[in-house]
Amino acid sequence: MFLTCRGLSAAALLLLLSCLSYAAGAELADKLRDDSELSQFYSLLEQNPVANSTLALRSCTIFVPTNEAFQRHTGTTHVLYHITTAAFNKDQLPNSVSSDMEGNPPLFITKNRNGDIFVNNARIIPSLSVELTNREGKRQVMHIIDEVLDPLTTLSTAQVQITNPDALEFMQKADLLNIGESRLRTYRNQVLMAKKESLFQAAGAHTFLIPIDDGFKVATRSSLVDAKVIDGHVIPNTVIFTAASRHDDPKTSAAFEDLLKVTVSFFKQKDGKMYFKSNTLVGDAKHAEGVVLAEIVKANIPVKNGVVHLIQRPLMIIDSTVTQFLQEDSKNGALRKFYEAIMDNGGAVLDDINNLSEVTILAPSNEAWNATSINNILRDRKKMIEILNMHIIKDRLNVEKIRQKNANLIAQVPTLNNHTFLYFNVQGEGADAHITVEGGGVNATVVQPDVAQTNGFVHIIDRVLGVPHTTVLGKLESDPMMSDTYKMGQFSNFNDQLNNTQRRFTYFVPRDKGWQKTELDSPSAHKKLFMRDFAYHSKAILERHLAIADRVFTMSDLVKMSQQTDNVVLPTFRDSLQIRVDEEAGHLHDEYASHEWTGYVITWNYKKINVYRPDVECTNGIIHVIDYPLLEEKDVVVSGGSYLTESSICITLANLIMITVAKFLN
Structure with a gap:
């Protein structure tokens, strides 16, 4: 009886341990089944006997796309391409792992500077990874990803099955592969003629940019694809998947040597279009310096030794006006x-x-x-x-x-x-x-x-020039050439009015170099112009430069008005500004270029002042940047540390008279 009880207890214990082991083994599948956000992948997994066997018997890492990822995906989902028969948590993932799909095509791992980890073009969602041990004691890891992994497959109409090709075999058998309507025959022929096959067979993980046939409609373009140009389409020892890689991060191409230096980078526009660009930093007789852009026709095609992107036209070749x-x-x-x-x-x-x-x-x-x-x-x-x-x-x-x-x-x-x-x-x-x-x-x-x-x-x-999008104040604040005028206006709150969109301003703004000239002419006066203690008087000078009316006055307008009268009178805050504007022909030249041009000259108080930048349009007015302020020596009185403009002297005298009269009346 005792032995029977002992035998029963052992049997019960063994059964219990077996059940516990089975429960542990079922846990990963249970987690998939119980998570409603992963139901679409779980449904496919259930139907795949190889995947079920792996979960039951082997160590593995499984990359599980969310249901949302499936909504964006078109085409067939290959479950075994999402499984690798070794367990890797996020820290252990190497640069590439072999998938369980036929031919064991690799999955490429990218760890970017933000701490994100990508499998091919799919990001591993942080904090959702799970690590378990199945009933066989095999370690298993599940990572949730935001994109369905898409392997390179053979067309259903092909007579032969192509598994895990390298970049050269990809080009040679492209017509049998599921890559859309694009054809690669022209570029492939140039690779063969240049005897560059080994470049596309190289072991490791590289990025290959392959121009499609449509990019060779220019008759002479294919003849320009020489060995160096082919080198410029390969980024060795780096895989660039578009979601995983930094934009505008130049990578050294295979065409980077002493006499020729070409970098390649990827970028994406706001409208979603993706491009690669080559930048020939150092050119030679056959390869001109400069940037060439090529739109990506089909991105992120994984091959045995890296990733292929099909591009609209060849890089490096500058053959169009x-x-x-x-x-x-x-x-x-x-x-x-x-x-x-x-x-x-x-x-x-x-x-x-x-x-x-x-x-x-x-x-x-x-x-x-x-x-x-x-x-x-x-x-x-x-x-x-x-x-x-x-x-x-x-x-x-x-x-x-x-x-x-x-x-x-x-x-x-x-x-x-x-x-x-x-x-x-x-x-x-x-x-x-x-x-x-x-x-x-x-x-x-x-x-x-x-x-x-x-x-x-x-x-x-990033903007259309000539279409204003900011006020006079906004332009003053942001333009480095007008910073001194902006600074002076801030001291006295003169700038506050310049944001008013109900008014129309014509502002003659001395550029910084103009104020620097006043420092040479009158150092003490210039110093006080930019001191807060004398802001009231600086304001009086700025008011002379600002015409306020129900319209703006372009330089062309002012020239026409000057032809009808000796002096154009423009209304300002205090009184008026009397000027004359003429066109004067000149010759602009520097050591790089020479140009005929017609400039504008303002005559004010018998002084001629060049207009450096006419007609800077703003949403509530117009700015004319001038070479010197509308300022004369008699405008500035510097004596005993005091500083007054002619107009402010008048105002000060008026205030004194009013104070005296008030005291007398009291």
Whole structure:
């Protein structure tokens, strides 16, 4: 009886342990089944006997997409591509792991600087990973990801099955693979002719950029794809998946050596379009310096030795004019709306560009045209043509040349629009350089510089120039050339009125260099102009520079008015401003360019003052940047530490008289 009881107890204990072990083994499947956000993957997992066997018997890491990820996914889901037969928590994940799919194609792991971890193009969602041990004592890890993993597969119509090809086999058998309608025959032939097969067979993890056949419609383009250009389409020892990688982070290409240096980077626009760009930093006789953009046609195709991206056209090759680039880009490119604006206004601007032997275009991005301020002028053809011409420079102007021009001052460059200049400012060095350009009152940032063409450059900017979006105060506050006038106005609260959108201001703003000239002419007076204790008197000087009326006065308006009378009288806060404005022909030249131009000159109190930047438009007025303040020696009295302007002397005397009269009456 005792032995029987002992036997029963042992049997019960064994049964209990077996049940506990089975419960532990079922726990991972239970977690999948019980989580409603993972139900779609669990449903597919249940139907796959190999996946069920792995969960029951082996160590594994399973990458589980959320239901939301499935809603974005099209096509077949391959469950075994989401499983690898080794257990890795987030800290243990190596650079690549072999999946359990036939042929064991790898999954590539990217750990970025933000601490995020990606499997191919899918991000592991933090804090949702689970680590368990199954009934066989095998360690298992589950990571939740935000995208369904998409392997490279063979077309259902193909007679042979292709599993886990490297980049060379991918190109050779592309017609049998499920990559869409794109064909790669032209580029593949160039690779074979250049004997670069080994580059695409190299073991490891690399990024391969492969231009599709549509990118070779220009008849001579394929002949320009030599061995160095092919090298420039490969980023060795780095995999770039578009969601996992930093934007605009240049990577060294295989074409990076002593005599030729080419970097490649990826970026994504706000509209979702993705591009790769090559930047030939050091060129040679066959490979010109500059940036070439190529839109990604199909991204993130995993292969045995890395990742492939199909791109619209080859990188590094500069074989089109600025006009041809705009036309080629017009279908669905980054500058489509700029091209449409040109064509909607008669297309003459494109003809002007085409007739220039050297040209630089400041081309607003598609997003730049979405600004509400632009809607008001789209139907005004004359104004639109002026604005479009403001984006065109009759010179080859890359970043290095802008930097040279900007060495000692803000670079001033004439545009195709008469009387209009662009003003470049460069801050920082190398890849960290921040370039801004001002035109017609608008300050834009160059988001993509140096897109090289045979006859010039295209720089993509984030705003449309010439379409104001800020008040007079906003412009003063943000423009580095007007900082002294802004500072002086802040001391006395003079600037407060300049945000009023119910008024129309014409403000003659001395540029910083103009105030610096007054420091040379009268150091003591200049010092007090910028002291808070004398703000009232500085205000009186600024008021002379500000015309307030029911309209603004452009330089062209003032010239016409001056032709009808000796002096134009403009209403100011206190009284009036009497000036005359004339056009004077001149010759602008520096060591890089030479241009005929017509400038404006203001005559005030027999003094001639050049207008450095005319017609800086704002939402509530216009600014004319002048070379010297409207100031004379007699305006400033500096004696015994006192400082008074002529007008403030009158006001002070009036106040004294009023005080005296008041005392007498009392």
